[in-house]
Amino acid sequence: MNLELEKILKKAKNASREMMLVSTDKKNEALINISEALNENVEYILQENQKDMENAEINHMSEAMKDRLLLTKERIQAIANDVLKLVDLNDPIGEIIRDIYRPNGLHIQQVRVPIGVFGIIYESRPNVTVDIACLCLKSSNVCVLKGGKEAIYSNKALASIINQAIANVLPENVVNLIENNDRSIVTELIQANDYIDVAVPRGGAGLIQHVVKNATVPVIETGAGNCHLYIDKDADMKKAIDISVNAKIQRPSVCNAIETILVHKDIADKYLVELIKVFQKVEIRGDENVQKIISCKPATNEDYATEYDDYIVAIKIVNSVDEAIEHIYQYSTKHSEAIVTENQSIADYFLSALDSSCVYHNASTRFSDGGEFGFGAELGISTQKLHARGPLGLREMTSFQYRIKGNGQIRK
């Protein structure tokens, strides 16, 4: 292993032990300090961000990428404000999940504890540096951050501001930034089983797949969202249209926006005619039957498998709820799916027959979000089945331990 990396990881591991015993008050004090320090250092952050922006220019980065990289005074203030919101959230650490009293007198407590060291691999958005560091901090976890090389000046500035702000409050090395940009560093990080308890890739499908395929440490996958909306024959038309608009157009670029609409044949005519009135900005790609009703481009199987994150939607007419479920099962990334229907038993069937993280009846998939669930903040939306699914709040960033209290019990 790269010696510099190993040094960072060893210190991080030691810090994770110290964090196990840090009080809620100390953690909140650290968060308040970070928020203040960000506001006080706006100029310095902007100056360092400018260096990244200049390199982006030289490297002909796309406008969309540059926008992700850019920090402004307003953006920094918004980041600082989000940090403050974490102060008010309940500390999950120490929570008693379960009390078990055994006939032999043993008292078994299942207690929430930190996971330990998070290895976070992300791309160009520098706000991730602050978001993740603070989520980890509040959940008593230590983070090792590996951001994109295109944001290195911004990330170094943010990490150093955070570390100065918490220096007298928390143990050392709670927030660690890897500054080495060798490609091999990511692989070494996600194979460092002695030091890293969990790896979380934050970014595009390429990054996520690289981490999933090469990690030997446990991984939490987030983000991929090929989401579906099914309009049942017993749908209320107003709800169907309102939810279609909200789930597709309110913010098309996010993972909880829908990509494909499935509509029951008995209601397709009426629904599609209404839909095109409000989907003027949206490029519709329909199957053969949709094309008979409205004028649109044809939808292919590739369309059904695509997360557009854009003003494009695939639409398919189905003969039954089962055909809708079948389609979703085949193409979904298991993020979020919704049904619109007034038929309660069809709704119940749809919700229990799908194995996606979040399944909705008569509501928009756009609610798949830590804030909207009442979790306050989130690490991302998990689409995997182990450990945690759906919005990952502070609670989902923890592990547990059994503490067993006896008075001399031995096993018979």
Place this chain on the structure above:
Amino acid sequence: MNLELEKILKKAKNASREMMLVSTDKKNEALINISEALNENVEYILQENQKDMENAEINHMSEAMKDRLLLTKERIQAIANDVLKLVDLNDPIGEIIRDIYRPNGLHIQQVRVPIGVFGIIYESRPNVTVDIACLCLKSSNVCVLKGGKEAIYSNKALASIINQAIANVLPENVVNLIENNDRSIVTELIQANDYIDVAVPRGGAGLIQHVVKNATVPVIETGAGNCHLYIDKDADMKKAIDISVNAKIQRPSVCNAIETILVHKDIADKYLVELIKVFQKVEIRGDENVQKIISCKPATNEDYATEYDDYIVAIKIVNSVDEAIEHIYQYSTKHSEAIVTENQSIADYFLSALDSSCVYHNASTRFSDGGEFGFGAELGISTQKLHARGPLGLREMTSFQYRIKGNGQIRK
């Protein structure tokens, strides 16, 4: 991928969808049928097991290995009896973990659901075939079993009996046995992300490490148990001796038995003199200070890192509870550790400063067991931090899903 394997995996994946909707009654009926069928087919099972035993003889298998492979009438009846015990356990599937009511009227239910398809890789013990198949079945999961080639006749017999017994009760392909013994099959199985939701290695350290290193699917690690007992200066001597004997000698071969005893210097003389009276069967390896008090072999750092699973114990004298914690943190496999003390604050500190799955105050580590925790049955003892730790009962073999019920809500 091996075509035969892919065929099995595809069918298993389909079966996992059907299992999502199977009732508790059906699952219990299947378990009762399996138990009866095992009892009715004792002769056939023994005859097939005999073939494995003959091959074991030809291949000069060790006596310990042969004993693990051997089935007897009594052993088969015990296996059949354990299957029946699962009938009485609560069905975890469908349990509402959390109800969240949001100000906008959304009702969010966190509901327990199956994980899906378990890939289980194990070694020579054929009883694992039945245990795992039935644990998966009761938790609505599908299993793909890859047992050791030395038990292939026994495993084929057991799997075919199970499948006949459940044929008219459950969907097809809920219990799947891979009969191909090519070495590459295990690797293909643990990299089959499209079909396998979780891989569980059951066996020695070599097998576990192979799976952890090569799997691209999520893994649940179980079993490694380098467990510790710390005798504090404020220990009650009777509890200290009783727990030492129970945790080391009652059944030395299991993972929740202790391997190293740490004793505070102020109580070491008295404790060690008492201990040798009851540890006559045990080979003691002590550090320099232990050797000054009792006659014993020297303990090396290698000893501290070894899971003996035998009548051998390492003993070290420490100056403080912190030194004990430091030693445990360095050498433990994070399975189970115990402290004996009458000092409540020292006990609380010990329990919260260690990050092992199970930590005990004044009780034997031998209680780290699904049955002893009241879980009824277990898949193993998890030593990892994600998903589940400690004894893995039916509940720990599940995932969850958010089901969100609205009346037309859209996000603002």
